[in-house]
Amino acid sequence: MSAELQDPRFTDETAAREALEAVVWPNGPVCPHCGNVDQAKIAKLTTKSARPGLRYCNECKGQFTATVGTVFERSKLPLTKWWLAMHLIGSSKKGISSHQLHRMLGISYKSTWFMMHRIREAMRTGGLAPMGGEGEIVEIDETFIGRKEGTPKAKAGFGHKNAVLSLVQRGGSVRSFHVDSTKKADIMPIIEKNIAKETHVMTDEAIQYRKLRNKFAKHDAVDHGRDEWGYTDRRSGTKINTNTIEGYYSIFKRGMKGVYQHCGEQHLHRYLSEFDFRYNNRSALGVEDWERVSKIAAGITGKRLTYRRPDEGAHA
Numbered sequence: 601m602s603a604e605l606q607d608p609r610f611t612d613e614t615a616a617r618e619a620l621e622a623v624v625w626p627n628g629p630v631c632p633h634c635g636n637v638d639q640a641k642i643a644k645l646t647t648k649s650a651r652p653g654l655r656y657c658n659e660c661k662g663q664f665t666a667t668v669g670t671v672f673e674r675s676k677l678p679l680t681k682w683w684l685a686m687h688l689i690g691s692s693k694k695g696i697s698s699h700q701l702h703r704m705l706g707i708s709y710k711s712t713w714f715m716m717h718r719i720r721e722a723m724r725t726g727g728l729a730p731m732g733g734e735g736e737i738v739e740i741d742e743t744f745i746g747r748k749e750g751t752p753k754a755k756a757g758f759g760h761k762n763a764v765l766s767l768v769q770r771g772g773s774v775r776s777f778h779v780d781s782t783k784k785a786d787i788m789p790i791i792e793k794n795i796a797k798e799t800h801v802m803t804d805e806a807i808q809y810r811k812l813r814n815k816f817a818k819h820d821a822v823d824h825g826r827d828e829w830g831y832t833d834r835r836s837g838t839k840i841n842t843n844t845i846e847g848y849y850s851i852f853k854r855g856m857k858g859v860y861q862h863c864g865e866q867h868l869h870r871y872l873s874e875f876d877f878r879y880n881n882r883s884a885l886g887v888e889d890w891e892r893v894s895k896i897a898a899g900i901t902g903k904r905l906t907y908r909r910p911d912e913g914a915h916a
């Protein structure tokens with residue numbers, strides 16, 4: 601780690617900017633105002649008064665840098681600190697707290713808090729093709745975390761907690777969703793939209809999953825209520841369990857409790873993006889540290905964020 605921290609992206613603002621341009625513009629600068637990609641009509645402004653990295657578009661006469669129109673827009677923080685923050689978030693399995701990052705980066709807690717949410721937004725993926733497919737297994741499960749705002753501590757049940765639905769492909773990726781409830785009406789549209797019909801799905805015995813066999817190639821369930829944690833299908837040799845998704849939830853929960861000490865309900869989806877991203881870009885899938893960080897950096901485009909200041913409302 602210490603040798604890595606000497607990387608020019610963390611220490612040299614010009615190197616940091618050029619590295620960011622390389623991932624945001626893999627085929628050369630793109631004008632965010634008019635979409636012009638003709639490199640002959642984009643010039644680098646090098647006058648003394650020009651901001652470093654400033655480009656001029658001959659098509660629309662507009663000016664831009666690599667961060668215009670991204671989640672880094674309007675940030676006054678040096679890009680070296682953005683790279684360091686992306687690196688630390690990308691490589692910390694259970695996440696990293698705003699307080700710790702604030703001390704490590706030497707910037708204010710508020711700035712760090714905003715920075716982290718922008719990085720989580722960069723980690724968000726969306727509009728993906730369905731997961732699973734023929735011969736693939738997707739485990740489906742739900743978990744509960746935190747308490748819904750304005751609800752008193754309930755004596756039993758999960759009605760007062762925030763519900764999360766996750767779909768995990770064995771040997772592949774995860775997708776998590778903050779859902780209103782685990783009732784069929786809230787989860788079935790997500791399940792059907794995100795999992796290919798040819799998939800073998802596995803769940804526990806919960807009542808909302810009973811009719812899944814009508815929607816997918818195969819559905820098996822383990823009965824956790826009877827202390828059944830899994831079995832092997834004798835004919836196919838397939839292991840029937842939801843161990844993969846339970847492993848994922850254990851990392852998520854340890855991170856949310858231990859590192860983030862829970863979060864406001866309105867931010868839960870962002871934390872899910874963070875944990876999903878790390879799982880989907882883990883070294884077991886062949887994604888190493890710098891590649892993971894570059895993927896976060898590439899994700900800053902095409903997203904817009906507006907935030908209340910952290911002192912104006914609940915935050916984590």
Ligand SMILES: [Zn+2]
Nearest residue numbers: 631634657660
């Ligand atoms: Zn333009």
